[in-house]
Amino acid sequence: MKMEGEEMRKPIRLIGAACSRMGIGKNGQLPWNLPKEFQFFLDTITTVSTPGKKNLVVWGRISWFSCPEAVPPHAHYLCHDFSSAVRLVSHAPLSHIVENIWVLGGSEVYRGGLEHPWCDCIYLTEIMADFDCDVFFPEFDHEVFRKQTGFPGVPDDIHEENGIRFQFQVYKKIAN
Ligand SMILES: NC(=O)c1ccc[n+]([C@@H]2O[C@H](COP(=O)([O-])OP(=O)(O)OC[C@H]3O[C@@H](n4cnc5c(N)ncnc54)[C@H](OP(=O)(O)O)[C@@H]3O)[C@@H](O)[C@H]2O)c1
Known part of the structure; x- marks a missing residue:
């Protein structure tokens, strides 16, 4: 893909939920049903700080x-490949519209x-239970991506839904 013009850097953030063995999916579906967790995910990926801007989800x-119900009726x-998605929104005309790039999975x-x-952040909800999974969140270096507390917009407390406890976690990449 050939792109003309100046490149505008966009923050890339991962978002998802993983169980205690880092499983994220089974048979093409989420292994759990946690509506409040899912609502946090939807709210987060659609939030922009500049009116009129939008986020790209990959x-x-x-x-x-x-997950068709999660897809708002936009472009x-x-x-x-991943790089061509980034190139698409970091050059005109989409670079003027897109604020953040949210990576929604799966594993690849x-x-x-x-x-x-x-990539500067990972939002990874910790599901405090073990589920049978066939897809897993990739390993990442916890010295590079450091767990945060009191991160803006992210509640620190432990939640419970359908008998499953979970906690929103944010890992922020430390500067080089
Ligand atoms: N817990 C969570 O937060 C979470 C989040 C996301 C997904 N999930 C779960 O994870 C499972 C799905 O994940 P998955 O890893 O099996 O599949 P996936 O990533 O959703 O889909 C895999 C397909 O996407 C395309 N693809 C993947 N990487 C690509 C790349 N870099 N460039 C272009 N196309 C690419 C390929 O499609 P083609 O074969 O057509 O080329 C590939 O076969 C489901 O169970 C889902 O519910 C859980």
């Missing part, structure tokens, strides 16, 4: 088809986000 085919783009897409130099 996700893999299986996740996309498993959709098909990209053949998360890996692409983690490895990108613009």
Whole structure:
């Protein structure tokens, strides 16, 4: 893909939820039903600080088809690799509209986000239970991405839904 014009850097953030063994999915679905956790996810990925701007969400085919109700009726783009999705919104005309890039998974897409130099945060809800999973959140370096407390907009307390406890966690990349 050839792009003309100046590149505008965008923050890349991962968001998801993982159980105690870092499982994130089973048979193409989420292994749990946690509506409040899901609402936090929706609120977070749609929040912008500048009126009129929008966020780009990047996700893999299986996740996309498993979760159609999460897709707001906006523009959709098909990209053949992670870097081309980033290139698409870091150049005109989309660079003027897009504020943040949220990476929604699954595992390969998360890996692409983690490895990108613009990735500065991981929002990873800790599901405090073990679930049988066939897809896992990729390992990441906890010395590079440090767990935060009191992160703006992210409640620190432990929540419980359907008998499952969970806590929102944010890992912020330390400056080089
Ligand atoms: N707990 C969570 O927060 C969370 C978040 C997301 C997903 N999930 C769960 O995870 C599972 C799905 O994840 P998954 O890893 O199996 O699949 P996925 O990433 O959703 O989809 C995989 C497909 O996406 C495309 N793809 C992946 N990486 C790509 C890349 N870099 N560039 C272009 N296309 C790419 C490919 O499609 P083609 O084969 O068409 O090329 C690939 O086969 C489901 O169970 C879902 O519910 C959980």
